[in-house]
Amino acid sequence: MEWWQGIYQALKDAEVRQVAYVPDAGHAKLIEACHADKEITAISLTTEEEGVGVLAGAWLGGDRGVLLMQSSGVGNCINMFSLAKTCQFPLAVFVTMRGQWKEFNPWQLPMGSTVDPAMTTAGFSVNTVDDPADVADYAQATLHHAFVGGEMAGLLLHQKLTPVKTFGK
Amino acid sequence: MPSTASEFLLRRREVVGKLLHDRGDRLVIGGLGSTAWDITAAGDHDLSFPLWGAMGGTVAIGIGLATAQPDRRVLVVTGDGDMLMGMGSLATAARQNLKNLTVCVFDNEHYGETGMQTTHTASGTNLAAIAAGCGFANSRQVETEDQLTEALPLLRDGPGLQFVCIKVRAEKLAFVLPPKDGVFLKTRFRRALLGADVV
Numbered sequence: 123m124e125w126w127q128g129i130y131q132a133l134k135d136a137e138v139r140q141v142a143y144v145p146d147a148g149h150a151k152l153i154e155a156c157h158a159d160k161e162i163t164a165i166s167l168t169t170e171e172e173g174v175g176v177l178a179g180a181w182l183g184g185d186r187g188v189l190l191m192q193s194s195g196v197g198n199c200i201n202m203f204s205l206a207k208t209c210q211f212p213l214a215v216f217v218t219m220r221g222q223w224k225e226f227n228p229w230q231l232p233m234g235s236t237v238d239p240a241m242t243t244a245g246f247s248v249n250t251v252d253d254p255a256d257v258a259d260y261a262q263a264t265l266h267h268a269f270v271g272g273e274m275a276g277l278l279l280h281q282k283l284t285p286v287k288t289f290g291k
Numbered sequence: 292m293p294s295t296a297s298e299f300l301l302r303r304r305e306v307v308g309k310l311l312h313d314r315g316d317r318l319v320i321g322g323l324g325s326t327a328w329d330i331t332a333a334g335d336h337d338l339s340f341p342l343w344g345a346m347g348g349t350v351a352i353g354i355g356l357a358t359a360q361p362d363r364r365v366l367v368v369t370g371d372g373d374m375l376m377g378m379g380s381l382a383t384a385a386r387q388n389l390k391n392l393t394v395c396v397f398d399n400e401h402y403g404e405t406g407m408q409t410t411h412t413a414s415g416t417n418l419a420a421i422a423a424g425c426g427f428a429n430s431r432q433v434e435t436e437d438q439l440t441e442a443l444p445l446l447r448d449g450p451g452l453q454f455v456c457i458k459v460r461a462e463k464l465a466f467v468l469p470p471k472d473g474v475f476l477k478t479r480f481r482r483a484l485l486g487a488d489v490v
């Protein structure tokens with residue numbers, strides 16, 4: 123089983139119905155699987171902060187949803203996270219990390235190095251997973267924190283998990 | 292159309308009264324600022340979710356709700372300032388091809404809540420054209436009573452994905468405040484929609 127399949131299975135087991143995302147290469151296969159799944163509505167966003175709103179609306183309507191993004195996207199969300207915080211909306215966010223490990227693109231470094239403290243400050247419980255064998259377990263725990271605990275829960279997927287991007291160099 | 296927003300014919304509180312009169316089982320999201328006060332002036336309701344923040348996120352909330360509740364009409368009522376901040380969500384709504392979402396902007400061409408500074412719509416930004424450009428098959432601008440009468444059934448029941456930009460007079464009205472406890476607003480909405488045993 124590839125690591126992303128552990129997340130997909132956790133989404134299925136938790137009966138997640140909406141998956142909102144801005145694409146990242148690290149999430150590509152998961153996004154594809156969600157689009158192919160008849161029980162899941164995959165929602166392509168123009169910016170990650172939309173996803174925070176979409177998932178609040180989903181919860182109001184009785185659906186569980188999650189948000190997929192890369193680390194840069196967290197920076198786009200900061201104020202919108204206050205919607206989840208103030209109203210105590212469950213919020214599960216899966217972040218593929220950049221700027222963390224063998225990064226080729228220095229433009230990824232500022233957010234890559236700030237995601238964990240930024241999300242923690244915004245009110246998330248944050249976990250990082252770097253071993254493919256552990257991803258399924260962490261994904262289940264993240265969804266549990268969100269939908270059973272009613273928390274804002276972030277899972278940072280270490281850059282070790284995703285292919286090294288070298289832009290052909 | 293009058294040249295300044297302070298002379299626009301339509302008055303927001305009268306419009307919202309018509310919009311939410313006999314509201315049936317519609318689910319209503321109100322953007323921060325005047326539109327949250329407006330929907331409250333029309334009668335606070337368990338199936339209204341008025342925002343006190345989350346500027347730019349109002350339509351996005353409507354997208355998630357409309358996706359979760361495909362058999363209910365979701366009405367998003369918001370201001371031009373909020374809509375300008377969340378314009379990308381119009382493209383997302385159109386891409387999802389939501390059949391049960393109406394986005395209604397009360398466009399007073401100003402940021403009313405923060406001191407009546409003009410918004411971009413005062414200098415030509417056309418929100419109805421933007422919605423059409425994002426892929427809304429039904430998008431219109433309303434400036435007169437007749438146009439409003441014509442648009443009301445669409446606003447209330449669709450069909451399909453609807454965008455209506457209503458040019459309303461720029462005026463500072465009395466606050467009619469909804470509850471500001473976000474947890475309360477969320478829980479009352481979920482209980483009214485999903486049942487009292489919802490957790």
Ligand SMILES: Cc1ncc(C[n+]2csc(CCOP(=O)(O)OP(=O)(O)O)c2C)c(N)n1
Pocket residue numbers: 201322323324325326344346369370371372373374399401402403404405410
């Ligand atoms: C992210 C963010 N930026 C700025 C503000 C300050 N603010 C509150 S209401 C508002 C104006 C909203 O304009 P509009 O949607 O046209 O509604 P109106 O005030 O006219 O009712 C602004 C800028 C805010 N609350 N959040």
